[in-house]
Amino acid sequence: MKGDPPPASAGGLRGAGPSLAVLCAINTLNFFDRQVMAAVAEPIRREWALGDAAVGALGTAFTLLYAVVGIPFGRLADRARRTRILAAGVFAWSLLTALQGLARSFSQLFVLRLLVGVGEATCAPAATSLIGDLVPPEKRSRALAVFMLGLPLGLGLSYAVSGWVAQGWGWRAAFFVAGPPGVLCAALALALREPARSARSESDRAAPLASPYRRLLAIPTLWWIIASGAVHNFNMYALGTFLSPFLMRVHGLDVRQAGLVSMLAYGLSGIPGMLLGGVAGDALRRGGPARRLLLGVGLFFCAGPLIYLALRQPAGHVRAFAVLLGLACASMAAYYSIVYAALQDVVPARLRGTAMAVYFLAMYVLGASFGPVATGVLSERLTVRAARAAGVLAGGSAALEPFRGAGLHAALLVVPALALLMSAILWAASRTITADARRLDE
Secondary structure, three states: OOOOOOHHHHOOHHHHHHHHHHHHHHHHHHHHHHHHHHHOHHHHHHHHOOOHHHHHHHHHHHHHHHHHHHHHHHHHHOOOOHHHHHHHHHHHHHHHHHHHHHOOOHHHHHHHHHHHHHHHOOHHHHHHHHHHHHOOHHHHHHHHHHHHOHHHHHHHHHHHHHHHHHHHHOHHHHHHHHOOHHHHHHHHHHHOOOOOOOOOOOHHHOOOOOOHHHHHHOOHHHHHHHHHHHHHHHHHHHHHHHHHHHHHHHOOOOHHHHHHHHHHHHHHOHHHHHHHHHHHHHHHHOOOHHHHHHHHHHHHHHHHHHHHHHHOOOOOOHHHHHHHHHHHHHHHHHHHHHHHHHHHHHOOHHHHHHHHHHHHHHHHHHHHOHHHHHHHHHHHHHHHHHHHHOOOOOOOHHHHHHHHHHHHHHHOOHHHHHHHHHHHHHHHHHHHHHHHHHHHHO
């Protein structure tokens, strides 16, 4: 808050604690608001007779604009007052989230979803840049883990609250409930004091290239980190968009029950993974930055089989599904505290906001935007295949409805395969990070 000292005198996480708490709260609202759509996707689909491709397109609408506008916001975070950027962003996206409840057509909802992405694009570049100046490098995994607790908390609460509200008052009410907390978070962001930038304390002593983007893309490890972000976000947004519909179609849950299971398995399970990943990542970094990434290699190698086993559970075996998926999501949640810290190990301090924006551009355009829509299109095709196999050769949406569970179930099997690919990408990053980190310190 206003009394936070610069990183040189903070001495670690304790002095930055109040600011980290506010940033975590803002990030919680960030993920809460973006996940409302996934929590109520099935009621929306049924009301407007949509297919899974259209449901996926609503997720893509958000992520595409989110990624593109993140680039100028990243540059702005490197030059302007970051606390004001956060305050304006959280107020804007909260207002637009509430307005989604007024949508009366798919096209209206699509446009509002696009605009929500503009507001939310302010959060990560500004917040992670602030954290880089609040804590020293050897404690950034834990600090970023605290900030990224907003992800599982926001996802979990959104599934539970939105599902419960939608069950009782309809899906539009879920958006109305999500909006108002943004006013409080905007006020808290304005109360934060801007810490002193440490821009000249690291490799900025070296002569910069003419373009900040050329300088960033000359870092080999950053390419692997960008690739990991694209694959990881493909998985997480595909799973996040279709988890509640999957539970309703395959396991026969209602929207409230699906929200509760999703909260536990996909949302709150990430809390221990993220915290333990942050602690273990900082401990392993004492032996070199590569060891922190090798932790991620092992975690994703375990996550792939766990997701596969969860998806193979028979209909009605909800408890086993939730436990297996929860263990996998806990393992994958450590990605944020590990990889976000690794990014700051190899990027000059005065380019952190820009680096995060470039990373997010690829992460969301190549990953999150494709994840929901590609999974939705694949689900549609596999639904038609399942219908034809059962002898249903023609018919509209109503005729396909009994086969949508089988189609979506088969489409989601891409997720465990990509989790194993993540292990290979992070291993490749571990092979280059030591040299890149050493170059930063020269």
